[in-house]
Amino acid sequence: MPKFVIANIDKVNSAQTFQPHRIGVDETPIDPNAELTYVAQVFFSAGDELDLYVPAEILNEARAKYVYFDLALYPFFAGVKNAVGDQEKSGVVRFRRTGLESKLVGDIYVLSKLFGKPSQTHVKIREIERKAHIIVLLKFGQSIMAHIEFTTGGNERLEFEYSSPQQIIEFDSDEMRPVLPTTKTKLPLMYTVDAITETAVEITDELKQELQAIEQLLGGVVI
Structure with missing residues (x-):
């Protein structure tokens, strides 16, 4: 088929x-x-x-x-999943996305599958130089504190950091671009068709309820 x-x-x-x-x-x-x-x-x-x-x-x-x-498709995130593995997770997650479209609900969903159920959310929205800036503070599972940001406009960029007693994992898509000028190459933020079909999730009522629960944690202020 x-x-x-x-x-x-x-x-x-x-x-x-x-x-x-x-x-x-x-x-x-x-x-x-x-x-x-x-x-x-x-x-x-x-x-x-x-x-x-x-x-x-x-x-x-x-x-x-x-x-x-989107987040689950990138090679760097597959590397993060392999590095974190099944070990007990504790520490701090920092994730920042810059771009034209907010993917906060999806980003939090993907991160929750690695670090645990999200809770205790606090959302702040402000405008900086005519750009919307959203900051989400929340907890994943029992022992992960997370700081997630989204800023509208500009070139697409992802930054990720996981700090735990066992390891520190960092990624910045701008530092991974192979040639200059940086606006002309998107390689770190490209993905394969294989990644799409392999990481995709079947659409079920349970999945929709999970995503709706994340929207409610965010107070309905972002999509």
Whole structure:
């Protein structure tokens, strides 16, 4: 059965994707027997015999079967998961995202799967030089304090730090860009089609309730 992925094709690293796929689908019929993943910016009606994957921002797409979360797709975060492993988690998480679109709910959901259920949330919003700046203080599990920020505008950037008695893990996408000028390369913040289909989560009522609970923790001020 074919797969259909809705994604920002500018961020898809086709060269490092292993599964057979086609980027930029036009409205030609999709072969229901093809073992192929179609990737496009928008979805068009192509029959019922396919699995539709959507980003968390359009979770409620009527025909979607799976949803994927931006943060979980990046190679650096796979490395973080491997480094943290199943060890007892305690310490401090700092996560900062800069960009045009807030992904706070999805980011917190992904982090909670690694560090524990979120609680004790405090949200602050302020405007700095005409840019919205959101700060979320919360607790993951029993022993992780987290500081999460989102700032609108500017070039996309992710910063992550996990400090515990056992280790310190740091990542800054700006420091990982291989060439200059930094506005011309997105490699650290690109992902493969494989990452989308492998990390995607089936859309269930339970998942929707988890995400709604995170929205409620945030006071409904961000999406």
